[in-house]
Structures are given as C-alpha cells and as structure tokens.
Amino acid sequence: MTEQDELSRMLHEKVQAFDVRPSDVPQVEARAGRIRARRRVAAVAAVAAAVVAAAVPAALALRPGDPSGAPVHPRPTAPTTSASTTTPSALSRMRQGGDPKVDWRQGRTVHLAGGRTLTLPDGIWDTFAPYRGGVVAGSTNDIADEVVVVGADGSVVSRGQGSAPVLSPDGSTVTWWSHSDGGSAFISGPSSDAGGADTRLPTTARRPRAVGYLGDRLVYRVDSDTGGVAVSCGGSCTITISGMTMGRAVDSGRRLLAGYADATCPTKVFHVPDLPGSASRTVHVTSSWPCVRETPATFSPDGSKLALEHQGADGRFDGVRVRDSASGELLMSYRTPVGVEVGSAVWDDDSHVLLDVYSPSYHQWTLLRVGLDRSVERAAPVIPGDDTQKPFSFGAQP
Amino acid sequence: MGFGRTLHDAREARSEVAPGSGTEFEEWMAQRQPALLRTACLLAGDPHTAEDVVQATLAKMYLAWDRLADREHLDSYARRTLLNEYRSLWRRPWRRREHVTSELPEAAAPAIDWDGRREALWQFVCTLPARQRMVIVLRYYEELSEAETARTLGISVGTVKSSTSRALSSLRARVPGEAGLSEEEA
Numbered sequence: 001m002t003e004q005d006e007l008s009r010m011l012h013e014k015v016q017a018f019d020v021r022p023s024d025v026p027q028v029e030a031r032a033g034r035i036r037a038r039r040r041v042a043a044v045a046a047v048a049a050a051v052v053a054a055a056v057p058a059a060l061a062l063r064p065g066d067p068s069g070a071p072v073h074p075r076p077t078a079p080t081t082s083a084s085t086t087t088p089s090a091l092s093r094m095r096q097g098g099d100p101k102v103d104w105r106q107g108r109t110v111h112l113a114g115g116r117t118l119t120l121p122d123g124i125w126d127t128f129a130p131y132r133g134g135v136v137a138g139s140t141n142d143i144a145d146e147v148v149v150v151g152a153d154g155s156v157v158s159r160g161q162g163s164a165p166v167l168s169p170d171g172s173t174v175t176w177w178s179h180s181d182g183g184s185a186f187i188s189g190p191s192s193d194a195g196g197a198d199t200r201l202p203t204t205a206r207r208p209r210a211v212g213y214l215g216d217r218l219v220y221r222v223d224s225d226t227g228g229v230a231v232s233c234g235g236s237c238t239i240t241i242s243g244m245t246m247g248r249a250v251d252s253g254r255r256l257l258a259g260y261a262d263a264t265c266p267t268k269v270f271h272v273p274d275l276p277g278s279a280s281r282t283v284h285v286t287s288s289w290p291c292v293r294e295t296p297a298t299f300s301p302d303g304s305k306l307a308l309e310h311q312g313a314d315g316r317f318d319g320v321r322v323r324d325s326a327s328g329e330l331l332m333s334y335r336t337p338v339g340v341e342v343g344s345a346v347w348d349d350d351s352h353v354l355l356d357v358y359s360p361s362y363h364q365w366t367l368l369r370v371g372l373d374r375s376v377e378r379a380a381p382v383i384p385g386d387d388t389q390k391p392f393s394f395g396a397q398p
Numbered sequence: 399m400g401f402g403r404t405l406h407d408a409r410e411a412r413s414e415v416a417p418g419s420g421t422e423f424e425e426w427m428a429q430r431q432p433a434l435l436r437t438a439c440l441l442a443g444d445p446h447t448a449e450d451v452v453q454a455t456l457a458k459m460y461l462a463w464d465r466l467a468d469r470e471h472l473d474s475y476a477r478r479t480l481l482n483e484y485r486s487l488w489r490r491p492w493r494r495r496e497h498v499t500s501e502l503p504e505a506a507a508p509a510i511d512w513d514g515r516r517e518a519l520w521q522f523v524c525t526l527p528a529r530q531r532m533v534i535v536l537r538y539y540e541e542l543s544e545a546e547t548a549r550t551l552g553i554s555v556g557t558v559k560s561s562t563s564r565a566l567s568s569l570r571a572r573v574p575g576e577a578g579l580s581e582e583e584a
Contacts, residue, residue: 003566003569003570004537004566006519007523007538007569008538008539008541010519010520010523011523011534011535011538011539012539014440014520015436015440018436018445019445020435020448020449021445021449022432022435022452023431023449023452023453025427027453028453028457029457029460031453031456031457032457032458032460032461034457035454035457035458035461036461139527146527161525161572
C-alpha cells in the first residue's frame with residue numbers, strides 16, 4: 001500500500017468518526033440574515049465616515065500634538081464599498097510617526113536593529129528573532145506551525161515544522177521548537193555569533209511551544225492543545241508549574257510569568273520562586289493579581305508593566321490595556337477606532353506599545369504606536385490587503 | 399425620483415425577499431450538506447468548527463442563490479465557498495490566537511478500529527499548514543485530480559504538486575512505518 005493509499009483510507013475512515021449536527025433551513029436563513037445585516041452596517045458606517053470626514057479635516061488641523069499643524073488627507077487604499085471610495089479611513093487619517101524602534105517586519109522585509117534588513121521567503125511569519133547573523137522566523141497559528149531559518153545573505157537555510165523563537169534575557173541566545181528532523185526537540189543557538197553551535201534541548205512534551213526564559217531556564221508550554229507550563233532544568237529534568245494552563249509572557253528579571261490560570265479567572269501574573277537544582281518536580285506559584293479577562297501580550301522592557309490585548313463582547317480584539325506587573329492595577333486603556341482589530345502588541349520602549357491592526361471595513365493594515373498618555377500615531381504606512389495577508393509582525397522580545 | 403433612487407429601491411425591495419427560499423435551495427442543501435460537513439470536518443479537525451464553517455457556506459449560498467444561474471456548477475461553487483470560509487477562518491488574526499480553556503479538547507469517539515498508526519496519520523494531517531491540508535483533503539479524500547484541485551483552490555498545478563510533495567515528505571519523516579511500501583513489500 002502506498003502512502004497516498006494509506007492517507008486516503010485513513011481520511012475516509014476518520015470522517016465517519018465525527019459526530020456532527022447538520023444545520024436546518026431556519027438556522028441557515030438566520031445566519032444569512034446576520035451576514036446581510038453586517039453588510040448593511042458596513043455600508044452605513046462607510047457613509048457615516050464620509051460625513052465625518054467632510055466635517056473633521058479643519059479640526060484635525062488644529063489638533064494639539066500635531067507639530068505640523070497641517071490637516072491630514074490620506075486616501076483609503078483599498079476601499080470595499082462604493083461609499084468608502086471617497087472616505088479616508090480612521091487609520092489613514094492618523095498622523096504617521098517614526099518607524100518602530102524594535103525589530104519588525106513589513107511584507108517579506110525584516111527590519112533589524114542597526115538598520116539592517118533581510119528578506120524572508122513567502123509565508124505569514126508571526127514573529128522572528130536574530131540568529132547567527134540571519135533570522136529564524138516562526139508562524140504561530142493554532143493549526144500549523146512552521147519555522148524558517150534565513151542566513152545572513154538572505155538564503156533559506158532550512159524550513160520545516162516548528163514554533164516561534166524566543167530570546168534569552170540578554171538577547172544572546174534564541175530558542176525554538178523544531179520538528180523538521182522527525183523528532184520533537186527545542187533547538188537553542190546563538191543570536192549573533194555566526195560560528196556558534198546549536199544545542200538540542202530534550203523534551204517529552206507533545207506539542208510544546210517556547211514562551212521565554214526565567215534566568216537561564218526555558219519556559220515552555222507542554223502541549224498547545226491541553227495546556228500546562230513547564231521549565232526546562234537541564235537534561236531530562238522538568239519543573240512543572242502548578243495552577244497554570246498556559247504561559248504567555250515572561251519577565252525574567254522579576255521572575256514574573258503571565259498566563260492563564262483557569263476559565264473562571266483566566267489571566268494573572270504569577271511570581272515564580274527560585275528554581276535551583278536539576279530535579280524534576282512541581283512548583284506552586286503565587287499571584288496578587290485580580291481576575292482580568294484580557295490576553296497577556298508582553299512585559300515592558302523594564303518589567304514594571306504588562307501589555308494585554310482587550311477582547312470586545314463580539315469576540316474581536318479591539319484594544320490594548322497596560323497594567324502594573326506586580327499588582328494588576330490598570331494604568332492605561334486604549335480602544336481602536338470602531339471596527340479596527342488588534343493582531344498583537346509589543347513594547348516600543350517603556351512608555352509606548354506597538355500594535356499591528358487591521359480594518360476589515362477598509363481592508364487596511366498598519367502599525368499603531370500608543371503611549372501611556374494615550375497618544376496614538378501610526379508607526380508604518382497603511383497597507384491594503386485582506387485579512388489573509390497580515391503584512392506586519394514584530395521580532396521576539398527578551 | 400431619479401433613476402438612481404429607483405434602482406436603489408428596486409434592489410432593496412428584492413433583498414427583502416429571501417433569495418434562497420423555495421424548495422430548490424432546500425433540496426440542494428439537504429443533498430449536499432452531509433458531504434460538505436464531512437470535508438469540513440477533515441479540514442477543521444473538529445465537528446463544531448466544521449458545523450460553523452458549513453453553516454456560513456450554506457448561508458452565503460442562500461444569499462447568492464438567485465445569482466447562481468449555472469446550476470450545473472453549484473457543487474464546485476459551494477466547495478470553493480467552503481474552502482474560502484475555512485481559509486478565512488484560519489487566517490484571521492483573531493483566530494490566530496490561543497484561548498484559555500478549562501476543559502480538555504473533545505476527542506472524537508472512534509467508530510472504527512482506529513489503530514495507532516492511523517491515529518498518527520490523522521495527527522500528522524492535523525498539524526499540516528492550511529494549504530497543504532486542503533490539498534491533501536481534496537486529493538485523497540475528495541479524490542480530485544491535480545488540475546481540479548488547482549482550479550478549486552485557485553492555485554497552479556505546480557503548487558498543488560509541491561504542496562503534496564512537501565506533505566508526503568513530512569509524512570515520511572514524522573510517521574515512519576508501513577507507508578511507502580509497495581503492495582508486494584507490504
């Protein structure tokens with residue numbers, strides 16, 4: 001039997017095992033009604049935006065904080081309705097500031113510290129990290145994981161299944177999970193030394209993902225489906241973090257680990273005790289945070305604050321919040337313009353958060369820089385494209 | 399009342415009439431939904447997402463029914479809509495996230511003698527990138543030709559070949575075993 005035959009037989013047999021409930025006609029009609037209503041709302045919103053756009057330019061010219069004092073008249077780049085062909089979107093009307101200070105990607109071009117650029121192969125690379133003079137980039141979606149290593153000369157060194165890279169606290173080492181050689185292993189290598197050697201970090205985890213470092217120890221999710229957080233402690237040693245289902249962000253200096261506890265009180269920041277020795281064990285973590293329902297993104301460079309992505313009642317991520325790392329106190333909250341969705345959030349510096357955002361109404365992508373004082377500007381041009389194209393992403397942050 | 403207004407009113411009036419109402423759509427839906435659900439299950443990997451994707455597909459077919467003059471190609475249109483729904487669902491930024499859950503994922507109850515080897519093959523398919531997974535499902539479940547698969551996905555035949563080749567190569571690396579043996583060797 002060929003592998004094609006075996007695949008075919010497996011798929012035909014597997015499909016019989018699913019227990020599905022077909023929709024009936026009234027359900028389909030109701031769904032169709034919602035789709036039609038959404039289309040109408042989009043059209044009405046576009047008309048309303050046109051009215052606002054006609055009235056607001058003068059006010060924009062007088063807006064405090066705009067050093068040029070000049071009105072901004074960008075045009076929508078990819079309108080989707082007839083009304084929006086003459087309507088600048090909220091993203092287009094925003095003032096554009098400087099490029100991100102951190103590593104970032106636009107299209108296939110990666111912008112690294114020092115002004116260096118590298119070109120990635122085709123693909124949606126959600127994050128990347130410098131590696132041996134080139135970069136290692138990962139796609140971190142929840143169905144397929146892919147990782148590519150690009151050399152300093154831009155050539156593809158390897159490409160296969162794996163997960164997003166993370167950087168050590170001093171930025172000297174990059175670690176990711178690779179499945180390209182048929183085995184499940186973390187690979188750790190130098191971020192800058194082209195001659196450095198890789199190290200394979202053993203794990204028995206089924207579908208692990210690296211989260212970050214606590215000191216020199218790697219924090220990873222044991223299984224991206226079933227949850228569980230563990231710390232690598234050398235050899236086959238594994239320290240299991242009790243009480244967490246998923247780790248999302250680490251602040252190595254303060255030994256803080258942001259993630260999910262359980263469904264009743266999802267997001268918290270935990271303080272992790274010292275983890276000496278190389279004996280496998282389970283440790284308990286503590287938290288003084290209240291229950292919040294935002295998604296942890298990244299700690300600020302100084303570790304004092306945590307950026308979290310806010311999810312609206314309709315399930316869309318529509319803003320960013322900043323909380324005190326130690327107490328969970330809300331320091332800043334920003335909601336995107338109506339309909340604009342947040343993809344991810346990283347820190348540009350200790351007082352500014354960068355967001356990659358998408359407007360489904362206008363089919364536009366851009367980066368926003370949001371200050372702790374709630375000042376907002378674009379950090380990149382507006383790029384047209386549908387929601388499958390995600391032109392921006394950020395580099396891994398230590 | 400100008401021409402534009404009249405045209406607008408006519409469109410509005412027509413849109414209030416259920417475009418997919420009537421027995422023709424219902425008959426087609428009753429006939430095709432099971433097959434769409436099966437394909438969606440293999441693409442999505444779980445029945446709940448599959449039900450959602452198929453319902454969205456049927457709703458869009460319902461809305462477009464009056465415009466679908468070419469009734470001979472309804473099934474291929476529906477298949478393309480289904481794949482677009484799946485692709486769109488998978489690639490939306492808000493889907494590319496991990497959400498907290500207090501419960502373990504449901505495991506489909508095996509209705510067949512599901513041995514470890516086949517489970518390993520299924521797990522392998524579940525981890526394929528979206529495009530490779532669509533190609534594999536269309537080629538080896540729907541049993542479409544390379545040309546039909548290319549046409550359905552809107553990609554070139556070469557891309558179908560390379561996606562298939564890459565998936566099979568990964569399969570050999572990750573699920574070594576009986577696959578690849580000839581009939582005689584097996």
